[in-house]
Amino acid sequence: MDTPLSARRLADTAALLADPTRAAICLALLDGRAWTAGELARHAKVAAPTATSHLNRLVGAGLLAEERQGRHRYLRLAGPAAAELVESLAQFGGVAGVGVAAGSLRGVRRGGELARARTCYDHLAGALGVTVTEAMTALGLLDDRHGLALTAAGAHWLAAAGVTVGPGRRAAVRACLDFTERRPHLAGAVGAALCAHALAEGWVERRPDSRAVRVTAAGERALGELLGVRWEAAS
Known part of the structure; x- marks a missing residue:
């Protein structure tokens, strides 16, 4: 056949x-x-x-x-x-801590950085991504009752925060299961726009040679003011 x-x-x-x-x-x-x-x-x-x-x-x-x-x-x-x-x-396949050398002190540190805050292609992931997603849901900016969706309040919040979501055929919002937190973080066009805005505004900065990112002092303030999240930066 x-x-x-x-x-x-x-x-x-x-x-x-x-x-x-x-x-x-x-x-x-x-x-x-x-x-x-x-x-x-x-x-x-x-x-x-x-x-x-x-x-x-x-x-x-x-x-x-x-x-x-x-x-x-x-x-x-x-x-x-x-x-x-x-x-x-x-x-x-159970891949966690991509790019981390297992069993080394450097690998343990890098793995912790990735779990705390990283990018997942073009959106925020790790504890940071999950925290942002859950805060947006608690504030009614996202609705997770029938799959993750952006609410009207969420659209207004994005505009007020200066986050521009580009046009395209990509889904506006998608839930992506976080491989370290085992809870969903925000993906899709909105997740990508939010990540790009955070990088452009200096709320987060990339760590060298890694998918890990670090929340800056400006990012801590933005998380508190925009989402009511208290985030303490790790050195």
Whole structure:
């Protein structure tokens, strides 16, 4: 019996991430930024030609997008759907603390930073993301009675806070199960806009070479004023 086309396509997609090198590349790109081919090769601990072969396959399948600037080739996940696929598979496989060296003091510290506050592709995650989501729900800005939804009050709150949600076919709000908190955090277009605004306003700042972020003093004030959240920054 011939295998249905849909089944073959599903198998082909699954095979892309069945290779440890390609999986490592995609997990690294969950930080939402574009990496050079050389950076991804070093991260995956493979030679540049080997990385190029894997990257070409991921780009060809539509999982990654590339952009060239001069001699550099930058790569990123192709979009929210690709990020959600990788994140969901990581959660299903019990991957926690992506990019953390298990068993080392540095790994323990990095794992704690990721659990406290990080980005999940383009939205806030970890204890910070869950805390923001639950505070918005408690204030009636989100409604979780029939799946997470933005309320009219939430739309007004976003506008008042200066958070601009860009147009597009992406779902406005989506609940993403947090792999460390085991509770949902806010994803979708609203989650992405809120994260982008927090970074632009200096409420959070990225930690080097990590998906972890740190809440700044300005961010502590914003959380308190806008959501009634008391957040103490960790050094």
